Amino acid sequence: MATPHNVVIIGAGFGGIGMAIRLERAGYRDVVVLEKAGSIGGTWRDNTYPGAACDVPSHLYSFSFEKRTDWTRRFPPQPEILEYLEHCARKYGVLERVRFGTEVTGASFDEAAGLWRIATTGGELTARVLVAACGQLNRPALPPIPGRDAFAGTSFHSARWDHGADLRGKRVAVIGTGASAVQIIPEIAREAGALTVFQRSAPYVIAKPDRPYRDWEKALLAAVPGTHALSRAKTYTLYESRALGFIKYPKLMRVVERQFRKELAARVPDPALRARLVPDYPMGCKRILISDDYYPALTRPNVEVVTEPIARLTEGAVVTADGAEHPADVVVYATGFASTDFLAPMRITGRGGRDLNDAWRGGAAAHLGITVHGFPNLFLLYGPYTNLGHNSIIYMLESQHRYVLGCxxxxxxxxxxxxxxxxxxxxxxxxxxxxxxxxxVWEAGCTSWYKTENGKVTNNWPGFTFAYRNATRRPDPRDFHAHRTP
Known part of the structure; x- marks a missing residue:
């Protein structure tokens, strides 16, 4: 058996790249990053659909140690975020540590040796420490619609966009109205002959305060020390204040909800269509979306919103529960991800042969979202209870990076x-x-990707991000069993 590595990281997205950089800066040289794809980027490599962009401002959706002053827009588009990650990986030497095309199929802890034995498509390797940086939004979820395989046209998930598919003049069906869909629909509505949007649950979509950065603003950010930090701090404070409505005082969301209804009335003059677009759950229970062109796209003459449940797919149509057939040449599944499964489909086995999937059968759980009892020297990034509804996940990841380094x-x-x-x-x-x-607000009577099938919220952090940073400032020795080989 080859000499074990100090640390093996699974995944080369924001979490994995940031962890590798922090380990390098802390003096850990023998670090390997395993990436199943042929390039880095995680969700920003996979999601290349039309209109893909971030809903957190660029100055906050970036590493604190690697500021960028030349973002083109306040809310960065997917190609820019991917380029930023590639820049970070090159600058800090992460690329040399990545083994591309290496998918982890499982890992088991060898208690006698104190090592993780990691099975991959490229063979087995061992590590003293295993860091899972797979994220929550990496496995596309396809709905179990009868006849899905019978559809004869082109079909694909939004996270596996078929760029060879020509949508011009075609009859396109988009199934889903979540975060990806509200970005996709305005883009393809311009070229599709007919676009049918199948909506199971109406989302709350509010204005997106986006705009290009002016040249003088970028020059100022680059030339004057402290301006970038000030912009970042201002954005952080604004977004952090939103936690009050999500967590502390859910009744505050009613004020935002009233504003939403006013804006919806202004953007969608047709009362029948507008009625279909009003959510039937409290604002914030599901992810709040931002877009300036989603509602205008739905009012186009070539766009139809269908709220009847889908019964099945046929060779050339989507059939709804009322028996209506909606012809389609292309079906786009904007149906989200298997977000509560976390490390699946990998089989992770801890001490005594304990299977992580069995341990999490009632819902994923990890101390501070990072460590799991029965699985020594395993650290999760973006694990249970670490997702946000109000701020930047990069801030949370950097808190986790520091905690792992402390351990x-x-x-x-x-x-x-x-x-x-x-x-x-x-x-x-x-x-x-x-x-x-x-x-x-997340328990206010809706189904969402924050919850397991039995209704347990396992994804979100119920507090301020600065409280999470304080909680992960340093590991408490009292929380751990320690083992030293005699």
Missing amino acids: LAAMRRAGLDWIEVRAEAQAAFDRDMQDRLHGT
Whole structure:
């Protein structure tokens, strides 16, 4: 067996690249990043659909240690975010550490050796520490619609966009009205002959305060020290204040909801169409979307919004529960991701042969969203309870990076082979999360990708991001079992 690596990271998106950079800067040289695709980027590599962009401003949706002053827009489009990640990977030497085309199929902890044995499509390797940076939005979810395979036209998921498909003049069906759909629909409505939007649940879509950065603004950000930091701090503070409505005082969302209804009335004059676009759940229960062109696109004469449930697909149509057939040449599944499965389909086995999928059968749980009892030296990035509805996930990832480094530094100082979070520490954290989630807007009576099938919210952090940063400032030794080989 080859010499084990110090750290193996699964995934080369924001989480994995940032972790590799922080490890390098902390002096860890033997770090390997395993990436199943042929390039880096994670979700920003996979989602190349028309109109793909971020809904967090660029100055905040970037690493704190690698500022960029020449973003073209306030809300960055997908190609720019991917280019930024590639720049970071090149600048900090991450690319040399990535093994592309290497998919992890499973990993098991060898307690006697104190190592993770990692099975990949390129063979087995071992590591003292395993970091899973797979994210929550990496496995496209296709709906179990009867006859889906019978459809004879072109069909694909939004995260696997078929750029060879010519939509000009075609009859296009978009299934889903989530975050991807509200960006896709305005783009393809301009070229499709007929566009049918199948809506199961109406989203809240509010104005997007986007605009290009002027040349003088970019020059100022680059030339004057502190201006970029000020812009970042201002944006952070504005977005952080939104947590009050999500978590502390859900009734505040009613004010925003009233404004939404006023704007919807102004953008959609047809009362019948407008009625179909009013959500039937409290604002914030599902992800709030931002767009300036989604509602205008739905009012185009070549666009139809269908709210009847889909019964099945035929060779050339989408059939709804009322028996109506909606002819289609192309079907786009904008149906989101398997967000609550986290590390699936990998099989992760911990001490005593404990299977992570079995441990998480009632819903994923991890102490601080990072460590799991029974799985020593395994660290999750963007794990359970770390998603946000109001701020930048990059801020959360950087908090997790620091926590992982703190754990590794403590192990190094004490000469430990591995550490494992105590069952009682993880259980206490999980109880605290569920107690704090009770009464939040996410539990206000809707289904969403934040929840498991049994209705348990496992994805979101029920608090301010600065509170999470404080909680992860340094690992508490009392939370862990420690092991040193005699």
